[in-house]
Amino acid sequence: MAVDVLTFGLNHVSAPVSVRERVSFPLDVVKPALDGLRSAFGASVKEAAILSTCNRTEIYCAAEPQVQEHLPSWLAEFNRVEAGSLQPHLYQYHQNDAVRHAFRVASGLDSMVLGEPQILGQMKDAVRAAEQAGALGTLLHQLFQRTFSVAKEVRSQTAIGTHSVSMAAAAVRLAERVLGDLSESNVLFIGAGEMIELCATHFSATKPKGMVVANRTLERADTLATRFMAKSMKLSDIPDKLAEFDVIVSCTASTLPILGLGMVERVTKVRRHRPMVMIDLAVPRDIETEVGRLADVYLYSVDDLGRMVQSGTDARRAAVVQAEAIIETRVQGFMHWMQSREIVPAILDIQQAADLVRESELERARRALARGESPELVLEQLAHGLTQKYMHGPLAALNRSETEERQQLMALLPRLLPRVDRRR
Incomplete structure (x- = not known):
């Protein structure tokens, strides 16, 4: 099929x-x-x-x-x-x-x-x-x-x-829209993949007060943090440290939320209701959607950023x-x-059939030469035999065809037959 x-x-x-x-x-x-x-x-x-x-x-x-x-x-x-x-x-x-x-x-x-x-x-x-x-x-x-x-x-x-207005650039704009100048803000990046790297590049340009990369594997967090003169920490440290950050950008491959409503609710009380910007670029999402209902938390999803970047296209x-x-x-x-x-199978079938004809006629020619027959006569018989066998199929199909099929075959034959340069 x-x-x-x-x-x-x-x-x-x-x-x-x-x-x-x-x-x-x-x-x-x-x-x-x-x-x-x-x-x-x-x-x-x-x-x-x-x-x-x-x-x-x-x-x-x-x-x-x-x-x-x-x-x-x-x-x-x-x-x-x-x-x-x-x-x-x-x-x-x-x-x-x-x-x-x-x-x-x-x-x-x-x-x-x-x-x-x-x-x-x-x-x-x-x-x-x-x-x-x-x-x-x-x-x-x-x-x-x-x-x-x-x-x-x-x-x-x-x-x-x-x-191009990238998602990373849009993340910075959203944070600035809520917090204004980011020079006094602490930024937490959760994850260490390509998107977090792009975001870190854009946020670094705003010269924030501090940047930290949190990742399940501390070695990867260290590698990324070093590039931006930032600090690193494990994901397990987030509950104790989250209140220190004004901007959180998250993009991991986790299948379950990393930041839940209860955790963030406790953090907002510790922060005395100072605003927090949370940007969730992960799918599935890293931050529970209910977090966005908290009065002091500005939560944006990947779709929110997408709507923002459309204006730059x-x-x-x-x-x-x-x-x-x-x-x-x-x-x-x-x-x-x-x-x-x-059409490759059909081409292979044609080539195989042609090879069989060629081998059959060559074997006949070799036997004739072995019997001492004239090489010129053998060549003539070889050429005649090849021609007859190659032409048998098309001629038989043409003879058996009815009017409409015959017209189709007549139209195709000139394209299928070999052309000979008679000037040679």
């Missing part, structure tokens, strides 16, 4: 963070999920990869077409979520549309921050994870290699990445048309490659 390229999932446009966090895949869950996916569908799913970020969860498959209608149920069951609650937020693409979607995602055209570059690295991580899980084959490998190439082309030939929208044109051309190129693969 034919194999399609399929993509399905949800993102920041189709689903709020409260839905996205329920179907996110931490890195250590990706391999079991890919194993489970292939186990559930058997040979119907040939290849698969999972892209899971704070803004999207998407599954890319090389699979038989009928798989498409059952993928949403698998996603809900694997994450122990009611399928009906996911269905309104899911999108599905196949063939051209799936390829186009992959190209747009990697190029930053489908991001919360138009043109942001982080998604390309996240996509490469997803491909690496799929390779390590043994879930990647020729088709998806080719798709993703072309995806990375298209993303590079879009970024180098258009202005899609210029004037106007300067890049003109580049979108150019980027879409590049992507459309590359989609057609990939689909042509896919269609070419479909």
Whole structure:
């Protein structure tokens, strides 16, 4: 059965963070999920990869077409979520549309921050994870290699990445909107990944009073803190130290909240109700949503920051048309490659049949030479034998054909027959 390229999932446009966090895949869950996916569908799913970020969860498959209608149920069951609650937020693409979607995602055209570059690295991580899980084959490998190439082309030939208002920059603006000048503020970063590193870079530029990095692994916290002349601490120290901080930025891979309502409520009393800005960039969320109801806490989610950065995208929208044109051309190129693969078995069959004819006629010619027959006569018989056998199939099909089929064959024959340069 034919194999399609399929993509399905949800993102920041189709689903709020409260839905996205329920179907996110931490890195250590990706391999079991890919194993489970292939186990559930058997040979119907040939290849698969999972892209899971704070803004999207998407599954890319090389699979038989009928798989498409059952993928949403698998996603809900694997994450122990009611399928009906996911269905309104899911999108599905196949063939051209799936390829186009992959190209747009990697190029930053489908991001919360138009043109942001982080998604390309996240996509490469997803491909690496799929390779390590043994879930990647020729088709998806080719798709993703072309995806990375298209993303590079879009970024180098258009202005899609210029004037970017990043999530990290938006986090600083939100903190300044509440607290004003941050030079007297203490900032706590929870986590030590790429997003926290970006945020630390932007907050460092405001010259805050102090910065601390908290992480489950103290060594990683130390490494990041050293870059920004900050301090480090373990996650387990947060309850005792939280009251010291005016700004908290959190982005970890934890599946459970790190900061709960009870903890933060006690901290606000210790702080004598001085305002705190909490920015939760994690999916699933690191900070319980109820924390936002406290009078002195200003809690912002990744979606809140996304709405803020939209205002900075106007300067890049003109580049979108150019980027879409590049992507459309590359989609057609990939689909042509896919269609070419479909005729490979037929080409191999033709070549094998031709080889059998060649070997048969060569063996006959060798026997004739061994009997002492004239080489010139043997060559003449070899050429005649090859010609007759190669022409037998087309001529027989033409003779057996009826009117309409014959017209089709007559139109095709000039394109199938070899051309000879008579000037030689």
